[in-house]
Amino acid sequence: MDLHEAILSRRTTNGHFQSTPIKPEHQRRLMEAASAAPSHFNSQPWRFCLIEAPEKIAEVAEISGRSMTQLIDQGIFFQRYRRYFRFSQKEVDERRDGIYIDHLPAPLRPFTKQLFSDAGIQVMRTLGVPKKLGEDNRKLVAGSPLLLAVMLDKNEYIPQALSGFYSIFGMGAAMENIWLTVATLKMGIQFISTPMELPEEWQRIKDLIKLPSDLELMAVYRLGYLPFEQKRPNIDWSSRERKRFSQYVYREDCQQPQGDEW
Numbered sequence: 001m002d003l004h005e006a007i008l009s010r011r012t013t014n015g016h017f018q019s020t021p022i023k024p025e026h027q028r029r030l031m032e033a034a035s036a037a038p039s040h041f042n043s044q045p046w047r048f049c050l051i052e053a054p055e056k057i058a059e060v061a062e063i064s065g066r067s068m069t070q071l072i073d074q075g076i077f078f079q080r081y082r083r084y085f086r087f088s089q090k091e092v093d094e095r096r097d098g099i100y101i102d103h104l105p106a107p108l109r110p111f112t113k114q115l116f117s118d119a120g121i122q123v124m125r126t127l128g129v130p131k132k133l134g135e136d137n138r139k140l141v142a143g144s145p146l147l148l149a150v151m152l153d154k155n156e157y158i159p160q161a162l163s164g165f166y167s168i169f170g171m172g173a174a175m176e177n178i179w180l181t182v183a184t185l186k187m188g189i190q191f192i193s194t195p196m197e198l199p200e201e202w203q204r205i206k207d208l209i210k211l212p213s214d215l216e217l218m219a220v221y222r223l224g225y226l227p228f229e230q231k232r233p234n235i236d237w238s239s240r241e242r243k244r245f246s247q248y249v250y251r252e253d254c255q256q257p258q259g260d261e262w
């Protein structure tokens, strides 16, 4: 696969992975790709923790599933992220961003538009949706053969200083290198983000990985080899939709968008 192909085929994996362990040479390749990323003054502020022990993965899965249930049940998720969801093809065609809710579980379909209202959340509670989504999430994480915790060196990651921004920028580049390498290895990767939304659950993950005081935990991912057949999950949180050139590229100054025919 050449680089451009890898870039275009990179995806977020919402579904299950094969349970097969990730070959040591592939783990090495992912870490080597990360360290090839640019960083401010070559500081290489990133640190990674590879987690394969089944009992640890099961614990992260519990934390993640429980966090998902809580976020949905209390309406926190929808309050925080409502603006990213699209409810019609027309909206998607205009904006070309966000997540199109076109794949809800059957009982929820009549309520698509109300999903993000208090009434919608009440309906979801009655139908047991928070628990179901939490359990789906727990199973996805529990069935992943590899977790990856991404950390930054706090000597560089100082949120109020420019080096804080630079560190995040470098970490993003390192993660993209990992993500692209994942694509070349017929693997998949997905953020495990729900625990991050709830400080007490995030702390549990920090404790589990014995996070030292000089590191900040930035993100946790699940990885695995892709199955031959991929089923769309109950709610598909990812999107292949992309903006047109005219919506994000300018020429010479920000008043002149690049044309879409290029």
Ligand SMILES: Cc1cc2nc3c(=O)[nH]c(=O)nc-3n(C[C@H](O)[C@H](O)[C@H](O)COP(=O)(O)O)c2cc1C
Pocket (backbone or CB within 6 Å): 010, 011, 012, 013, 014, 190, 191, 192, 193, 194, 237, 238, 239, 240
């Ligand atoms: C900073 C960041 C946070 C994200 N958080 C999540 C997440 O919590 N769960 C998830 O499934 N995907 C997450 N994603 C993936 C996006 O949903 C995904 O990149 C987007 O929908 C486009 O889909 P694609 O990656 O398949 O092209 C995140 C991506 C980024 C860069």
